[in-house]
Structure formats: C-alpha cells, structure tokens
Amino acid sequence: MARVRLSVGERREELVLAAIEQIEARGVAAVRIADVAAALGVSNALVLYHFASKEKLVAAAFTHAAEADLARLRASLARRTSAVRRLRAAVRWYAPTGQAKGWRLWIEGWAVSLREPALRAVTRDLDRQWKSAIAEVIAEGVAAGEFVCADPRATALRLTALLDGLAVQAAVYTGSVSRARLQQWVDEALAKELGLTAGELAAIPRRSRA
Structure with a gap:
C-alpha cells in the first residue's frame, strides 16, 4: 500500500514523534538517524532532508x-x-x-x-x-x-x-x-x-x- 503524502509540517511532526519514541527507548547517545527512519519505514535521506543532522533532530x-x-x-x-x-x-x-x-x-x-x-x-x-x-x-x-x-x-x-x-x-x-x-x-x-x-x-x- 502506498504511503499517504504528507505536508512538510506533517512529515516533520511525524519524524519528531518517532525520534521522541526512539530517544525514550534507546537514549540520546545510542539513537541513530537510521533508527528513526526504520521506525517509520522511510529512508535516512528523508530524515536528513528535514533535519540536517542528528543534533538538530534531537533538539526538535x-x-x-x-x-x-x-x-x-x-x-x-x-x-x-x-x-x-x-x-x-x-x-x-x-x-x-x-x-x-x-x-x-x-x-x-x-x-x-x-x-x-x-x-x-x-x-x-x-x-x-x-x-x-x-x-x-x-x-x-x-x-x-x-x-x-x-x-x-x-x-x-x-x-x-x-x-x-x-x-x-x-x-x-x-x-x-x-x-x-x-x-x-x-x-x-x-x-x-x-x-x-x-x-x-x-x-x-x-x-x-x-
């Protein structure tokens, strides 16, 4: 089934919520961009498109x-x-x-x-x-x-x-x-x-x- 297209704001919120879950489960030091991407079934590149680095994603x-x-x-x-x-x-x-x-x-x-x-x-x-x-x-x-x-x-x-x-x-x-x-x-x-x-x-x- 094709993924529903999200607006930029919706996609960023989805990524942030996934990052929160991963941080709570793994801790900031251990969590990776790949973990957030895998949780949503998207590419690392998509995450980095919206947040240029892990640090920016963690801050968000x-x-x-x-x-x-x-x-x-x-x-x-x-x-x-x-x-x-x-x-x-x-x-x-x-x-x-x-x-x-x-x-x-x-x-x-x-x-x-x-x-x-x-x-x-x-x-x-x-x-x-x-x-x-x-x-x-x-x-x-x-x-x-x-x-x-x-x-x-x-x-x-x-x-x-x-x-x-x-x-x-x-x-x-x-x-x-x-x-x-x-x-x-x-x-x-x-x-x-x-x-x-x-x-x-x-x-x-x-x-x-x-």
Missing part, C-alpha cells in the same frame, strides 16, 4: 516534548481558582510522581546539552519559561494575600531545582524512594516556601473549576 524532539509539558503546566496555572490551589496542582503534576511525560527526555537533554551548544540554548530557554510561569502565579498569590513569599523567582527556582533532582533520583535509581515519600517532600517544600504549614496546604481542596 526535545523542544516538542518539553513544550507539550509546558503547555499543560500553563493550562493548570491558568485555572480560575486560588493561586495556592493552582500551584499545588501544578507542582504535583510536574513532580516525578505526577503525569508529566518529559522527564526522561529532560534528563537526556541536560546530559547532551553539556556538549551541544544548540541544545543547551533550547533547554535554557524552556527551563526559564517553566520558572517564569510558576513565579508569576506565586506573585499573584502574594498580591492576593493568600500566602507570604519575599522572592517569587527565587522560590520558583528552588522548587523546580528540588523537583529536577527528585526526578533524577526516581528515573536513575528506581525504587530508592517511594512515591509517597517523594510526594510528601514536594508538599512540605511547597508549604514551607509559601509560609504555610503542611496541614494548611493539605486542607486545601484538590479539585477546582477550570
């Missing part, structure tokens, strides 16, 4: 996956409810015990970005967007009198740094820390940063109207 794959998670984060933070509810929901989702899909790719991306300036620029920009989105909602909560936080940007950095570190532990040393303990640490850190007790944070209803 990382950007696609990370932006999808970023869009989900922003949607959670934009809900019509209190800032503290939005923050708790977003942090719980972003934590390694939550539903964020990009952790393996983020970790791979960090490692490769040490050697690849192009990917380093991508990871830096996306990381900045994560922190800015969280800092903005923290500032909203402070302005509304929901909690106290002297430096929303520093708080966003500390929270995301904690979550990043826990994600590495959970991904690399599977089973070393239980999901319940990880979630407890995340909740305790969020409560402390917002000047709340763990009990006050736990008393906030989880469900809210979007």
Whole structure:
C-alpha cells in the first residue's frame, strides 16, 4: 500500500514523534538517524532532508516534548481558582510522581546539552519559561494575600531545582524512594516556601473549576 503524502509540517511532526519514541527507548547517545527512519519505514535521506543532522533532530524532539509539558503546566496555572490551589496542582503534576511525560527526555537533554551548544540554548530557554510561569502565579498569590513569599523567582527556582533532582533520583535509581515519600517532600517544600504549614496546604481542596 502506498504511503499517504504528507505536508512538510506533517512529515516533520511525524519524524519528531518517532525520534521522541526512539530517544525514550534507546537514549540520546545510542539513537541513530537510521533508527528513526526504520521506525517509520522511510529512508535516512528523508530524515536528513528535514533535519540536517542528528543534533538538530534531537533538539526538535526535545523542544516538542518539553513544550507539550509546558503547555499543560500553563493550562493548570491558568485555572480560575486560588493561586495556592493552582500551584499545588501544578507542582504535583510536574513532580516525578505526577503525569508529566518529559522527564526522561529532560534528563537526556541536560546530559547532551553539556556538549551541544544548540541544545543547551533550547533547554535554557524552556527551563526559564517553566520558572517564569510558576513565579508569576506565586506573585499573584502574594498580591492576593493568600500566602507570604519575599522572592517569587527565587522560590520558583528552588522548587523546580528540588523537583529536577527528585526526578533524577526516581528515573536513575528506581525504587530508592517511594512515591509517597517523594510526594510528601514536594508538599512540605511547597508549604514551607509559601509560609504555610503542611496541614494548611493539605486542607486545601484538590479539585477546582477550570
């Protein structure tokens, strides 16, 4: 059966999604252009026509996956409810015990970005967007009198740094820390940063109207 002709945008998206799957299965270092081509039944030349090198394809794959998670984060933070509810929901989702899909790719991306300036620029920009989105909602909560936080940007950095570190532990040393303990640490850190007790944070209803 003949393959359906795709537009340039559709073909690039197909290649990026295949690259994400291959990276998740093999890791950035091991994945090859040939692996992505074989997964789709196309030629290496076709992949290289759309992405001139493996590095460019990896950067596109990382950007696609990370932006999808970023869009989900922003949607959670934009809900019509209190800032503290939005923050708790977003942090719980972003934590390694939550539903964020990009952790393996983020970790791979960090490692490769040490050697690849192009990917380093991508990871830096996306990381900045994560922190800015969280800092903005923290500032909203402070302005509304929901909690106290002297430096929303520093708080966003500390929270995301904690979550990043826990994600590495959970991904690399599977089973070393239980999901319940990880979630407890995340909740305790969020409560402390917002000047709340763990009990006050736990008393906030989880469900809210979007």
